[in-house]
Each structure stands twice: as structure tokens, then as C-alpha cells.
Amino acid sequence: MPSMKLATMTSAFALSIFSLMATQASADATLDRIKGRGALTVGVILSGAPFGYIDPKTQEQKGFNIDIAKALAEDLGVKLETVTVTPPNRVQFLQQGKVDLLIANMQYTEDRAKVLDYVPTAYDRAGGAAVVRKDSGLKDWADLKGKPVCVSQGSNYTQPLIEEYGAVVKALPSQPESLLALQGGNCVAAVHVGATVGLLLEDRPEDWKDYAIPFPTELIPSDSVIWLRKGEKDTQTALDNSVKKLHASGKLLEFAKSNRLLNTKFLEEQQKALSASK
């Protein structure tokens, strides 16, 4: 079939042009660009309160992540631009340079640290919580073996759920779809960042009266960090200082409280540690 060969050749050709254009995009050091443009572009995720959501009245973005982004931009003396990202596209957006950094519910994992750099001082600590039906009889993570579990596409809980607990992971485009799939009975549990689902169950007791978060531990609790492209040391240092300042001044704790984060123990400890060291 000559047309097939032709098809092969052209698609390879077309894609090689794409990739050539893509490599052209890597710009100069991020910090210079931020200062040069006078704006910090942050990728934020709108997975719901308390981290990020749209306010219907003003149609503005609100939440813990947004507050941190605002404070960082203020500290750098530039204005803030936010870009909404989703779990499946956030790493691509950062790699492409569409955003300067990600404050997008991404915890530290070794695999991520291989492809991206991060700000060493964490702004929060979070782990995965599983929402399950009260009558399901599931007691702990090990009970998920062989059962369908919903997550978001690109979630860092996918690998431990599959490899450690042998769950059958179903990844949906974002958190609301995953939770709806749980209510529809397409999975026995939905695993997401603990604070979001915890607050959801608390705020919407009517919709969620048959559901609970029964597992005693969180899945891979780890530091929520700001992610950067590989090798951007200046930006990393500048942001690390900013985050430390936010901890020390108690601002992060304040953001957490005003956005109703359920567990602020980590932030309290950090504030004590960092304000003492000053």
C-alpha cells in the first residue's frame, strides 16, 4: 500500500516540524523574564475549595493556592497572572514555559523531582484521602486491592495505588468528574488531596451523607511544593526566600485559616521553626 507509506512519512515529517518549533521556545532564565515582563505567571488548579475555585459573584479565582501566588508576586514586586491548569496538562504547561511555576496541589515525589525542580521550603503538607461509601466495609488502603478507584488524570496517587495496593485505577479529567463517578458507582473510592474532599464532605452533608473518609492514614503524605522547570536556580532561591518569609510572618497560616484548611499543624510548626531561626 503506497498510500500507507506516504502517510507514515508525512505524519513523521509533520511531527518533526512540531518538535523543532517546540525546542525554540525555551527562553532565558525565568527570573529575568519575570522581572522583564513585570509579571509572574502561575499555574493554579481549580479543583475546588479550599485550594482553588471560581467565585460566582465576581468570577474571580479564590483559594489557598491563589492567595499564595498573590503573596509571591507581591514579594517579587511584580503583578500576578494566573493560568488555570488541570492535572493532565500542568507538567506540559510548565515545560513549555506557558507558566513560570506551578502551585497546583503537587506534592514532592522522586519521579517528579527527576524532570522538574522545586522550591525546597514546602507551603503545605498533604496526602491523599479516600472517599468511600459508608456501607462499603472498606477499612484501610489495603482493602482497595483489585477494586476500581477514581483519581484525576496525572495524579501522584496513581502509582502507589497500583503498585503498592493493587487497586484498579480509573483516572478522570479532573476531581469533580472523579467524585461524580464515585457517586455513580463506577468506583468504590475516590482518592484526592485530603483537605479538598474533607471540606467538601463537611460543607455538603446532604449530598454526601452516605460517604465518609474512613481510612486512618493519608496516602503518601508529602510536602506540597512549588514546581519549576529544571535548572532555574535563581528563581528557586528567590522563591524559597519568599516562602520562608511567608511562613515566618504567619501569613501562610492566615491564608490557611481564612480558606478553612482543615489541618494546619504543619503550617504552625513551620511558622514556629522559621520565626525562631530569625
Add this chain to the structure above:
Amino acid sequence: MQDMNLSDLFVSLTSRIGLNYEFLATGYESQIWRDGFVTTLYLVALLIPVSLIFGLLFAACLTSGKLWLSSPVRGFVELTRNTPTLVQLMFSFLVLNTFVSNLVGGAQNNPLTPFFWVVAVVGLHIAALHAEAIRAGIEAVPASTIEAARGIGFSQFQILRYVEVPLAFRASLPAIVNNLINLVKLTTVGNAIAVSEITYASIMVWTQRDNVVSLMIAILLFFSIINLIVARIGLWVERKLAVPGYGI
């Protein structure tokens, strides 16, 4: 063992031209990706007969002349043709599925999987397009041919069985093949509801790595090949069934 060596060879060869298929050497990612190809093929193999059967059924309803049969089908056809399949799929999976769960007394009794909803939504969508093609084919059968059949003593059923359906099927075949190619392409919407077809599998890989280009080349080639095969088979059937003296 041989399989391992082959994939290693492939990874090192492709990395030389700047493509990254390293994940093939790892555990669950390469498994998901390989299964993705199989799932897509399985979806296509299942959806083609499903869409054809329901297409015929819908066409029968549309041309029955009975309003109670034709109007619901007509309503469905218009709805599915004029709204995005992705939205239909999300709606079915997230809303209809919840209703079904409530009906059968709880989510744990609901046997419907994401896979079922993809087959139902895409299958019925393409079936609606088939039905339109077949209906146009039936209406294109010349009135004089039917008169002639009636003249030599065919019953209404015999006319349908021996005259209208065979001629209509031939007339609508190009449109049906076209719909089937759309069907193959539409299976990709399954990724939105976690059906592990090839685009879903690729998303799982490229969100953890940075190799979109490599995966895209594989996907585009894969779909080009499937659709070439579908088009070839369609052409072959068309030639087999060609009525002598019609067309070229």
C-alpha cells in the same frame, strides 16, 4: 525474553532520532500503553456491529410511517447529531449512570461500566448517522422500480426484502463507511471517562514524563492504519456488491 530485547532495541533506536519511548522498559506504564492499543481495537471491533444493528433498527423506525415509532427516534437522531459527543458521554456517564444507580437501589448494584457508556453513546451516535444514510438510500430507490416489483406480484414485504433494502444498502454504503471511520476516531473520547483506550493510556504516560511527540507519532500512525483498513474493506464490499451497469 525475546520480547524484552526487541523493545530495548526499539527504545535505543528511536532515542537516536530524538524520540523517547523509555517508558516501555518500565512496569505499569508500558503495560497500560500496550493494553491501550488492544482496548481501542476491541472497542472498534465491538462498535462496528453495534452501530450497524442499531442503525438498521433506527432506519426501520424512521421509515415505518408510524408517528409513535418515528418521532422518538427522530428526536434522538437530532439530539445526538447536534450536540458534542463528548458532552453526551459526560452526561450519560455522570448523570444517567447515577440515575441508574438510584433505580437499582445503590451504586454497588450498578453493573454499567465506563466501557459500557462509551459503547452506548458512540454506538448509538454512529447508528443515528447510519440510519440517516440508509433512510436517504431507501428514499432514493426509484418509484418506478417499486411499481415494477408490485406489477410482477411482489408483496409489500417482498418489495422491502428484495428491492428496497438491497438497493438502499448499496446506495448508502459510501456514507456508512465514512461513518465507520468517524466511529474509529470517536473512540478517543473514552479517555474523558477513564476507558483505557490508547489516548487515555498515552495521557497516563505523558503526564509523568515529557514525551508527547513520541506518543503522538504512535497514535497518529495507529489511527491512520486502522482507518486505512476500514476504508479498504469498505471499498472491497462496495465493489463486491456493485450492481452491473451502475456507476463506473
Add this chain to the structure above:
Amino acid sequence: MNTVALAPPRKRRHLLRNSGFLALPLIILVWSVADPSLGRELLDWVPYLASGFMMNIVIALLAMTLGTLVGTLFGILELAPYRLVRYPVVAYVQVFRNAPHLVLIFATTYIFPFEIVVAGHYLPFPDWVKAVIGLAIPASAYVAEITRGAIQSIPTTQWEAAKGLGFSQGQALRWIILPQCLRRSLPPWMNLFASITMGTALASLVGVHELLHAATDASTAVRRLDFTIVAYLVVMAAFFMLCYPISRLTRRLEGRFNAA
């Protein structure tokens, strides 16, 4: 079958069709009135959803404009007498007509850079523009096929007649063949337009702020199950109200051209 017998059901069918057209908005309206708290919530979100739907329309219009321009050119080139021109174009059309729209949107979003450098200036290259390109590629492949089919459907004798009247090949194409092609290709072009319009919903999966994405944002913020259902109904109703008239018009045109 005579026309007299057909007349009453046709009238009834007309009524059914028009009531069907309004069925979705009616459901939404009745539900909102029956549950005022839901209705108020929905009303708050209408501007946000509307801005999303504008994006769908903009993407569809631009993708079709770009796709039509490129596709018409490619359709003509597909018939070029030179193999060196014809083969690459035929291959382009084959590959991109067979490629899923979703995959092309993924490809353009993730592979194209977010900004391009033109003469030292950084021009932003936003996502929705990438979605336009992602949909314009298959649109151009389809338009190329439509154009080629239309040109081939014009009897060769017309070319010869034009030549006899002293037209050059280009002039014949411009003044005699293309005007006729336009008429023949209008119905399939409009079908494509509707299909591309519906394809814009796929851009939600790469994070473009269009209607489906806006609806997801809204249901995330509201966190009410019934609101989520209504949000999806609104999305369906919006697309239906846009695409159904197009497809009705297409069928009427098809009927008229077939009769002619």
C-alpha cells in the same frame, strides 16, 4: 403515496420538530422555577457560561475560515498534474482526515510553543489559538476532499468549452468551474461546520476556557449534584440551539440542489 395523504402528518411533524427544538431550554427553565435556589445559582453563572460559549463560537469560526482557505488550495493541488505537488498533499489529506480531532488538539496544545519569536518580539500563542489550529487541520483535510470531489463532478467538456472560448486553465477554474463547485460543496461544507463546532467542546480537555470547561468550573464551585446536571443540560442546549438550525438549513439546501 400521494401528497394529499402526506399533508396532515407533515404538519404534525413540523410542530413536533419545533417543540423538540425548545425541549431542552424548557426543561432547564421549568427546573429552575421549581427549585428557586437552583435557579438563582444558575442565573449567577450565566455570564460565565456565556463567555465560555463565545469561545466555542470564536474557535469554530476561525478554524473553519483557516481550514477552508487551506483546504480549497489543497483540494486544487490534489488534482495538480505534478506528482511532486500531488503526493504530499494527498498524504496530508489522508493522515489528517483519519486522525481523531481530540488527538490533533492534544498534539497542537502540547507540542506548539506557548509563544513565538517574531523579529525579536515575543508573541503569545494562547491555548485557544492552538485549539483553532488543532481543528483547522482536520477541517482543511475535509475541505480539500470536498473541493476535489466538487471539481471532479464538473464534466470535462466544460473545461474544453472554456478553452474553446479562449479561457486559460486558471481563468476557467476561477470563472467557470469554481462557481459551480461552490454550490455543490455548500451542503457538505455546512455539515463540516457543524461537526467542527461540536468538536470545540474537546478543547475543554486541554484546559481551554470554553463552555464545557466553564460548566465544570461552575459545578466545582457550587458542589451541588442537581446543579451539575443542569449545567450539563445547559451545555447540551447551547450546542443544540446552534447546530440544529445549521443542519436543518443544510438539509433544505441539499434537497433544493438535488431537485435542481
